[in-house]
Amino acid sequence: MNITATHINYYHICHRKLWLFTNGISMEQTSDTVADGKLLHETSYQQRADRYREIELSFTLTNHISLNGKIDFYDVKNKLIHETKRSDKMETAHEWQVKFYIYLLSLNGSDGVKAILEYPRIRTTKEVSLSEEDIQHLQEVFSNIQKIASLAQCPERINSTICKSCSYYELCYVGD
Numbered sequence: 001m002n003i004t005a006t007h008i009n010y011y012h013i014c015h016r017k018l019w020l021f022t023n024g025i026s027m028e029q030t031s032d033t034v035a036d037g038k039l040l041h042e043t044s045y046q047q048r049a050d051r052y053r054e055i056e057l058s059f060t061l062t063n064h065i066s067l068n069g070k071i072d073f074y075d076v077k078n079k080l081i082h083e084t085k086r087s088d089k090m091e092t093a094h095e096w097q098v099k100f101y102i103y104l105l106s107l108n109g110s111d112g113v114k115a116i117l118e119y120p121r122i123r124t125t126k127e128v129s130l131s132e133e134d135i136q137h138l139q140e141v142f143s144n145i146q147k148i149a150s151l152a153q154c155p156e157r158i159n160s161t162i163c164k165s166c167s168y169y170e171l172c173y174v175g176d
């Protein structure tokens, strides 16, 4: 199974969302929030494009899980990933997403990498690093993602305030 940062992000937000995504049901293109986030990402870093590298990484684990990631802004010299987000409401998911990138870089021979999460709209940044415990957690997450993806039935919806900004909102709450 291919696991990307999107899987890691969705796993930490909602297992139903992860299941829908891994089973080929994608509605991201209809989400204004997602489109807004992509625009923010592009405009926030326009001036930085020359200073940072976009890199694509992959690594195959022994248990037939393939990890894949695309880091948009990587400062090679300072070993620093820059990831910008629209809001910090889902900060835990954002943190695990960049920890996944750091882990992928370490699997590809780059140690000592850190990440900066940037929230330009609220003028906040957060530094993220990867610990041994984080690596253990990620390895459990990879296994759990496989299990969730292969469930015969979609997990229950989470009835959270975050649902209203989720691209699957209409699908989950149609008829209510």
Ligand code: SF4
Pocket: 013, 014, 015, 016, 017, 156, 157, 158, 159, 160, 162, 163, 164, 166, 167, 168, 169, 172
């Ligand atoms: S709308 Fe809520 S329950 Fe449905 S996938 Fe999104 S976060 Fe999960």
